[in-house]
Amino acid sequence: MSFGGGGSGALPAHEHTNLPLDGGPLDFVNTTIASLTANSMTYSDGAALQELTIGGEGAALTVSGGVPTWAAAGPAGDVLSAILVMANSTTIGDYAQPGSATCSSAATSGTATVTITGVFGYDLDLYSGSTLMGGEQFTATAALAGQTLAGCSAWLKKTGSPTGTGYFRAYDSGGVLVATFGSVDVSTFTGSYVEYSSGTVSATRTIATDDRIVFEYTGGDGANYVSIENAASCLYDCPASTIYVKYSLAGSWHSVASNDLHMSFTYYNIPNPCSNSVDDNTATYWQSATETNPNIYVDLSSSTTCSNIAIDPNSATTETEVTIQSSDDAISWTTQRTILTSNWTNGAWNYIRFNILAARYWRIYGNSGNSVDLAINEIKVLNGVTDANVRTLHGHIPISSSDTSLNNAGV
Numbered sequence: 001m002s003f004g005g006g007g008s009g010a011l012p013a014h015e016h017t018n019l020p021l022d023g024g025p026l027d028f029v030n031t032t033i034a035s036l037t038a039n040s041m042t043y044s045d046g047a048a049l050q051e052l053t054i055g056g057e058g059a060a061l062t063v064s065g066g067v068p069t070w071a072a073a074g075p076a077g078d079v080l081s082a083i084l085v086m087a088n089s090t091t092i093g094d095y096a097q098p099g100s101a102t103c104s105s106a107a108t109s110g111t112a113t114v115t116i117t118g119v120f121g122y123d124l125d126l127y128s129g130s131t132l133m134g135g136e137q138f139t140a141t142a143a144l145a146g147q148t149l150a151g152c153s154a155w156l157k158k159t160g161s162p163t164g165t166g167y168f169r170a171y172d173s174g175g176v177l178v179a180t181f182g183s184v185d186v187s188t189f190t191g192s193y194v195e196y197s198s199g200t201v202s203a204t205r206t207i208a209t210d211d212r213i214v215f216e217y218t219g220g221d222g223a224n225y226v227s228i229e230n231a232a233s234c235l236y237d238c239p240a241s242t243i244y245v246k247y248s249l250a251g252s253w254h255s256v257a258s259n260d261l262h263m264s265f266t267y268y269n270i271p272n273p274c275s276n277s278v279d280d281n282t283a284t285y286w287q288s289a290t291e292t293n294p295n296i297y298v299d300l301s302s303s304t305t306c307s308n309i310a311i312d313p314n315s316a317t318t319e320t321e322v323t324i325q326s327s328d329d330a331i332s333w334t335t336q337r338t339i340l341t342s343n344w345t346n347g348a349w350n351y352i353r354f355n356i357l358a359a360r361y362w363r364i365y366g367n368s369g370n371s372v373d374l375a376i377n378e379i380k381v382l383n384g385v386t387d388a389n390v391r392t393l394h395g396h397i398p399i400s401s402s403d404t405s406l407n408n409a410g411v
Contacts, residue, residue, distance in 0.1 A: 043068055090351045095310045095380035098298035098362075102330070103274030105289040107373070111150050114143070115264040118235035120155075120193075124245065124261065126217040127162070127225035133169070134228050134245040135214025136263060137255065138207050143237045147267040148206045151181055153197040154215045155262035158189035160224035166217040168198035173210035175253055179203040186217060186226050193229045195264070204268075212253070213265065229262035236260055277376050282347075285314040287375040288366075294319060294374035297363035300381060303328060307356040308382035311364065314375035315346040319366040321404070322374070324352060326359035333363060340404040347377070354401070 036042070039054040045067075055061070055070030062071045089095070116136075124134045135154075138144050152168050166186045170179040182198030189196070205211070217226045238258070245254055274296055276284040288294035309324055324337040336354035344350040362381055366374045 089308060089382060090349075092310060092349050092380065094383055095308070096300065096304070096383045097280050097380060098278045099301045100299045101274045101278045101286070101296055101379065102299070103277075103286060103288060103296040104294055105291055106270045106273050107287045107289050108268040109271050110269050111266050112269050113264060113266045114236070116231075116236040116260050116262060118231055118233070118260070120229045120231045120262050122230040122232055123227040124230045125159075125225050125227050126166075126215070127220035127222065128218055129221070130225075131245050132218050133214040133216035134230075134261060135212050136241050136261060136265075137210055137212045138241050139239075140209040142207070142241050144207050144241070144265060144267065145209065146207060146273075148204050148270065149179075149181065149213065149265060150204060150268050151198045151266045152213055153195050153264045153266075155193040155229040156184075156186075156189055156196050156215065157191055157193045157227050157229075158186060158225070159191070159227065160220075162186045162189075162217070162220035162224040162226055164217070164219035166196075166215055166226060169214055169216050170205040170207075171212045171214065172208060175212075178211075179205035181205075186219070189226065193227075193262070213263075215263075231260045231262070234258045234260055272375070277379050280378070282312050282377045285316070285375055285377040287314065287316050288373055290318075290371055290373050292369060292371050293366050294372065295363055295365040296374070296376065296379070297325075297327070297330060297361050298379050298381065299330070300360050300362070303358045303360045304381070304383075305356065305358040306382040307353060309352050309354075309362055310378075310380045310382070311344070311350050311352065312348065312377040312379075313341065313344050313346050313350065314377050316373055316375035317341055317346070319368055319372040319374045320370070321367045323365045323367045324354060325363040325365055326357060327361040327363065328359060330361045333365070335401050338367065338402050338404050343404060 036051055037053050040051050041054075042049045042051055044050065052068055052070075059070040059072065062069060064071070124131065126132060126134065149170070154168070156166070164186060165183050167183045168181040169177060170181070172178050180203055184196050184199075205213075207213075215226075215228055220226065241260070245256060272285055272287040274286045277286040277296060278298055286296060288296075320341055322339050322341060323335045324339065325333040325335050327333045336357070337352055339352060362379075364374070364376065364379070366372060
């Protein structure tokens with residue numbers, strides 16, 4: 001049968017229902033004649049379209065009982081703000097204590113000296129073809145471990161007429177030369193023991209585990225040689241410090257257990273070392289020497305996804321600008337934030353946000369370019385983020401690496 005309206009009138013509108021065509025309006029906005037309230041929206045209940053009228057001013061669209069509805073907005077007013085709050089915390093208990101810290105320098109306050117004293121009465125002879133060097137080895141538990149040497153001395157004498165130069169040196173646990181503190185002309189020695197010093201230090205060495213601090217002489221012979229005064233018992237820091245000798249440049253090192261040499265060690269007094277920044281004690285602090293680009297970095301032991309760092313600065317800081325940098329290898333660094341120190345509060349936790357990322361090392365880097373001090377009581381990093389996928393998949397405005405305010409929200 002043909003499709004016709006019968007007569008000359010226009011074909012009336014129709015609606016989609018289970019009823020036969022009856023000429024009623026199609027209840028769908030912007031398609032044909034509609035019966036919706038202004039600014040409302042439609043949704044399906046599984047059987048037919050339903051209308052949801054516009055909510056009140058500032059209301060947020062949510063779901064209740066499986067049905068879309070309007071509700072009062074949260075504190076930030078949208079889903080974006082909730083995501084950002086997830087990536088931020090101002091509760092210090094949420095932050096991890098780094099395992100260690102490494103700094104560019106530490107301010108010194110004079111020097112201190114340790115001298116091994118007691119009854120000696122023995123000789124350790126040094127000459128070519130025999131023992132070439134002797135000194136003290138310091139284990140990880142030694143009193144001088146971790147101290148930075150400013151020089152050393154030894155009680156020395158000569159037999160015959162040795163010539164040439166003797167050296168005060170540091171070797172590491174593998175026997176590699178790591179520092180030469182100074183030298184002396186052995187021909188000036190006398191036949192009795194006298195203290196000879198490294199003099200003006202040309203190098204320093206922070207004593208690491210099993211370092212050997214020695215006097216070395218490679219000249220002479222069995223008739224013309226140098227001797228270091230020796231004790232047949234342990235006189236200092238036993239057994240963490242003990243004699244270590246080497247018989248030839250190509251030979252091996254040998255420990256002389258429970259013996260000590262007559263030596264003296266001068267080290268820099270560092271009242272505020274970099275380890276103070278990660279000792280979980282805001283009453284102690286690290287302070288750099290006065291230098292350009294003073295900096296300190298912490299090690300989280302493994303790559304950790306995070307978005308905040310907490311810094312408790314010390315008022316001794318004269319640096320005016322720092323950058324917060326991340327790294328996976330403590331060699332290549334990427335700036336995440338730039339902060340003016342005038343914006344932080346000394347003696348309190350300052351929570352600094354950045355775009356979420358994974359890194360093992362975090363550095364606070366003095367960036368003004370001036371010769372200044374940087375001092376920090378404590379550093380912590382927000383604990384590893386377990387919902388990283390949620391945060392990274394939901395878009396948000398990036399946090400600027402150049403905005404110098406503390407709590408840059410990125411919005």
